[in-house]
Amino acid sequence: MSNDKPALDPHPLSEYVAWAGNRNREPLLGVLKDKFPTDEGQVLELASGSGMHVNYFAPHFEHLHFHPTDRDQDVFDNIKQLSVEQGNDNIADPVHLDLTDPETWLNVKGEPHSFASIFCINIFQVAPVSIADGMMECASKLLTKEGFLLIYGPFKIEGTFSTKSNQAFHNTLASAGVDEWGLKDVADLNTAAQKQGLELKEKIDMPSNNFSLIFAKI
Numbered sequence: 279m280s281n282d283k284p285a286l287d288p289h290p291l292s293e294y295v296a297w298a299g300n301r302n303r304e305p306l307l308g309v310l311k312d313k314f315p316t317d318e319g320q321v322l323e324l325a326s327g328s329g330m331h332v333n334y335f336a337p338h339f340e341h342l343h344f345h346p347t348d349r350d351q352d353v354f355d356n357i358k359q360l361s362v363e364q365g366n367d368n369i370a371d372p373v374h375l376d377l378t379d380p381e382t383w384l385n386v387k388g389e390p391h392s393f394a395s396i397f398c399i400n401i402f403q404v405a406p407v408s409i410a411d412g413m414m415e416c417a418s419k420l421l422t423k424e425g426f427l428l429i430y431g432p433f434k435i436e437g438t439f440s441t442k443s444n445q446a447f448h449n450t451l452a453s454a455g456v457d458e459w460g461l462k463d464v465a466d467l468n469t470a471a472q473k474q475g476l477e478l479k480e481k482i483d484m485p486s487n488n489f490s491l492i493f494a495k496i
């Protein structure tokens with residue numbers, strides 16, 4: 279794997295997103311090993327993109343069944359191809375789920391409140407903070423009583439950048455001229471969560487100044 283950082287490009291099948299995923303997937307696996315249930319269960323991924331994460335995690339949790347989703351249906355062939363190549367038989371076919379469109383949440387197979395966990399990696403820095411409302415509502419509908427939502431990425435904390443490098447990353451995103459690009463604030467995610475009966479339970483420091491945010495029912 280090359281350590282050279284490709285140019286910023288949020289397209290889910292870009293070299294940049296693959297580079298970021300190659301760096302964060304092992305630390306994320308460590309968190310999931312700590313948090314995922316040891317009993318059988320269903321796990322949903324939001325904004326799966328290329329499918330590299332779900333395909334990396336699934337073999338480590340054979341007792342769990344994974345459901346990848348994305349707004350962009352062009353990525354589905356890639357997700358399925360990785361599952362076939364890697365022989366992962368505990369990953370469902372990806373389904374169309376747009377966090378801004380509750381109709382699409384019904385595409386997810388499974389009863390309400392039947393998901394032990396939902397995870398979502400690297401969406402907020404390239405999406406409007408308003409998607410938090412849909413994400414929290416969707417999570418509150420789909421999670422079991424003890425279930426949790428893990429959101430991974432770089433964030434501001436109570437209006438402040440936790441490091442100079444996160445401030446610099448925010449400036450790079452903001453200078454691209456796309457209104458919704460930039461680091462979002464954990465406090466705003468928590469406000470959205472509380473409207474749906476969820477709250478931030480844990481903020482785990484991750485490498486490269488990222489965070490794993492764990493939300494669960496109040």
Ligand SMILES: C[S@@+](CC[C@H](N)C(=O)[O-])C[C@H]1O[C@@H](n2cnc3c(N)ncnc32)[C@H](O)[C@@H]1O
Nearest residue numbers: 290299325326327349350375376377378399400
């Ligand atoms: C930067 S990519 C990250 C993909 C993947 N999670 C990863 O880390 O490799 C952001 C992803 O968010 C998805 N996305 C953006 N807006 C969305 C929405 N409203 N609902 C669901 N997915 C969305 C995009 O289609 C894209 O796959």
